Amino acid sequence: MRATPRTGGVRTEIEVANTHERATTYSVQISIADGKGWTAYNRFWLQDVPPGGTGRDEAMIGSKDMGPIPQKPKIFVDEFTPITDR
Numbered sequence: 001m002r003a004t005p006r007t008g009g010v011r012t013e014i015e016v017a018n019t020h021e022r023a024t025t026y027s028v029q030i031s032i033a034d035g036k037g038w039t040a041y042n043r044f045w046l047q048d049v050p051p052g053g054t055g056r057d058e059a060m061i062g063s064k065d066m067g068p069i070p071q072k073p074k075i076f077v078d079e080f081t082p083i084t085d086r
Contacts, residue, residue, distance in 0.1 A: 001013065001014050001015070001030070001075050001077075002075075003032050003061075003073040003074075003075050005069050005070060005071050005073060006060065006069070007064070007069070008060060008063060008064060008069075009040070009060040009061055009062040009063050009064070009069065010032050010040065010060070010061050010062050010069060010070065010073050011058065011059075011060055011061075012030065012032060012042065012058060012059055012060075012061050012075070013056070013057075013058045014028060014030070014044050014046070014056065014057050014058070015054055015055070015056045016028065016046055016049065016054065016055045016056075017053075017054050018049040018050065018051055018052065018053050018054070018055065019052075020051060020082065020084050021051055022051060022084050022085050023048045023049065023050050023051065023084075023085055024048075024049050024051075024082050024083065024084045024085075025045065025046065025047045025048060025049070025082070025083045025084075026044075026045070026046040026049065026055060026080070026081070026082050026083070027043065027044075027045055027079065027080075027081040027083065028043065028044045028046070028077065028079065028080050028081075029041065029042070029043045029044075029077075029078040029079040029080075030042055030043075030044070030075055030076060030077055030078060031075075031076045031078055032061050032062060032070070032073045032074070032075055032076075033070070033073070033074050033076065034070030034072070034073060034074070035074060037067070038062070038066055038067050038068070038069075038070055040061045040062030040063075040066065041061075041078070042059055042061045043079075044057045044059070045057075
């Protein structure tokens, strides 16, 4: 995962490798914080990642309306749920 400060929020990139033997969907909830009260949340859905493959997504999280954009944002994984087809 990577969090990069931008003018309008924090650009966040996520990547998950599928180590299961079947296609798997991943639900990943993250929070971005600065340790001073600025916190933003997002849930990523990486759908149908093939076995041995990697799912990727990115999003702009938060905004300057929340206060100054963190220049050294911290990423926290709040929830990580793999959903494998039967």
